[in-house]
Amino acid sequence: MTDEFDFIVVGAGTAGCVLANRLTEDGRFTVLLVEAGGSDRSIWIQMPIGYGRTFFDRRINWMYDTEPVESLGGRRSYWPRGKVIGGSGSINAMVYVRGQPRDFDDWKELGNPGWGWDDVLPYFKKSEDFDWHSAHHGRGGPQHVTDISPYVHPVCHSFVETAQALGFPASSDFNGGKPEGVGYYQINTKGGWRASTANAFLHPARKRRSLTLHTHAHAQRILFEGRRAVGVEYAHKGRVCKAKARREVILSGGAINSPQLLMLSGVGDAQKLKNLGIESVVNTPAVGQNLQDHIAVSYFYKVRTATLNDLLHPMLGKIRAGLRYMADRAGPLSLSVNQSGGFVRSDPRKAYPNLQLYFSPVSYTKTPLSERKLLNPDPFSAFLLSHNPCRPTSRGHLELASSDPQTYPVIHPNYLATQDDIDDVLAGNRLLRQLVQTRPLADIITEELIPGAGVEGDEALLADFRARADTVYHPTSTCMMGPDPTSSVVDARLNVHRTAGLRVIDASVFPTITSGNTNAPTVMVAEKGAAMVLADAK
Structure with a gap:
């Protein structure tokens, strides 16, 4: 090992960019940031609506596919994940949603002190x-959050008015004092550009001498002395490199790559690793388990009024x-197409919102995902209306297919495995139909296309859901936080159980998936995780 650093962070994604900034902020510590992808300096990344172009771009996207999902009729689910500086935060729809306060209080009640709503709000x-x-x-x-309510497409107002006509409350801020209700999403942009954590945290820190960034550097395994993580081996510029971590190795590869690297390094189910020829360092069967996703x-x-289709389908437009x-x-190029929606209860007797709604003033029925090409708006006026259960209870898993780091892991989402999830889907289907049969939306609709x-x-409708439903690109919980080393992977300070000098800080540590988009809570986890690392380093 010729290179030594205080900390090695694996993954320059949403969480890794935050960590690289915070851990080098005062100049006391040196950090090596290792990223499998390359530069995020592309107009299709930086222009907010450009994510329609990056959706199927293998140069910056891992482009995972799951195994066939029985509950979806044996279909595979396409999972785009960022393989680029900024990670999935460089190719996502930029929606800023923290989640419901109850989500984090549940984390705390599951045995994770310091992770309740009052604890995480400051971060x-x-x-x-x-x-x-x-x-x-x-x-x-560092990271700008834009209130787009003054700029949304006018047809979005019809959705909000319709939902209020059905008795759902209005929310002026899903991240404020009243997160329940319908309204307009906030997004991570600044001055018309994407405000990823790469732009907000990493690029301003790159001038620091204490930070070293290696791109196109694919981590192969964590290096251990006994059960202490002491470094990382990675492929870079055609050769295998090793770097030493004097203090800690921190995994920030996300819900797929972090558990994959742990298992490649001997941290996982010992028998399964042995079957692949991987020597066990720590028998931690929970690695890769507990996968959740929306x-x-x-x-x-189809509608009789203009939508974004009319602006963005014609070449002249x-x-x-x-x-x-x-x-x-x-x-329109400065915004996301996810402009309005909300968090609602399908039944007033429910204690908390159980459905998230999306209203997008655009449609792309002529561009099926199976064609793996640029998403392009339809040549007629239309919108889409979506729902997903906020807190699904089904859990899947992922596992290694091979000991080769270049081989993708096998992903089993296990969607709709519980009756609670099926009940929420049925309630969501009914709600969408109820919305479009209510004025003022009902006044502008001419045809239900799909x-x-x-x-x-x-x-x-349940059969239709099984035939067409797909991921919302929010995988979490595969290195779940919890107090029990047999059923979780990291403790409340994000240390990997039964190891030393090794943490996981990204969305994989969520004990349960949050009610909404997962990028903002991932930034929070990174902010809180960085504070823990620095406190423990004193």
């Missing part, structure tokens, strides 16, 4: 630079939108 605020003053938000933090379905509606974006970083008016009743 959400620490990372944030919000558009306007609010007791619930931060100002002056799964959603979209209904598509694309040119006009591009010219406007070049002129002042405004217009699934179509002929698909009626719970049995048919």
Whole structure:
């Protein structure tokens, strides 16, 4: 080992970029950041709506496929994950949702002290630079959060008014004092550009002499002396490199790559690793288990009013939108298509919101995901309306297919494995139909394109869900946090059980999936994790 650092962080994704910044902030410690992908300096990454182009770009996207899912009729699910500086935060839809306070109180009640809502809120605020003053938000933090409510497409207002007509409350801020209700999403942009953690945290820190970044550096395994992690082996520029960590190795590869690297390094189910010829360092059967993800379905509606399709399908419209974006970083290219939605209870008797809604003023029924090409809006006026259960109870797993680090792991999502999840899906299906039959949405709809008016009743709608539903790209919990070393992977300080000098800090540590998009809580975990690392280093 010729290179030595205080800390080695594996993965320059959403969490890794935060860690690289915070751990080098005061200059006391040196950090090596190892990233399998390359630069994020692409217009398709930095322009907010460009993620439609990166969705199937293997140069910056791992492009995973799951195993066939029985509950989805034997279909595989396509899981795009960022293989680039910024990770999945460089190719996502930028929606900023912290989750419901109850999500984090549940984490604490599951045996993870310090992870309740009151504990984590300061770390959400620490990372944030919000558009306007609010007791619930931060100002002056590294990552900008934009309130897009003044800029959403006008048809989004029809959705919000319709949901209120059905009795759902309005929420002016899903991340504020009243997160339940319908309204407009906030997004991570700044000045019309994507505000990923790469832009917000990593790039400003790259001038520090204490930070070393190696891109196109694929981690092969963690190096151990006994049960202490002492370094990392990685492939870089055609050769195998080794680097030593004087203090800690920190995995931030996300819910797929972090458990994969642990297992490649001998941390996992000892018998399964032995079957692949991997020597066990620590028998931790929970590695790769407890996988959770949100799964959603979209209904598509043709309308008699203009939508984003009318702006972005014609070539002339694309040119006009591009010219406007070049002129002042405004217009539809500066936003996400996920503009409005909400967190609602399908039944008032439920204690908490159980459904997340998305209303997008665009449709792309002519571009099925199986074609693996650029998502392009339909040539007619239409919108899509989606739902997913907020807190699914089904859990899947992933495992190694081989001891070769280049071989993708085998992913089993295990969607809809519980009756609770099926009940929420049925309730969501009914709600979408109820919404589109209510004014003012009902006044502008001319036709239900998908699934179509002929698909009626719970049995048919559930069959349609199984036939079309897919991931919302929120995998979590494969290195689950918890007090029991036999059923979890890391403790409440994110140390890997039964090891020394090794932590996992990313979305894989979530004890349960949060109610909503997972990028913001991943940033929070990284902020809190960095504070723990620094406190323990004193």
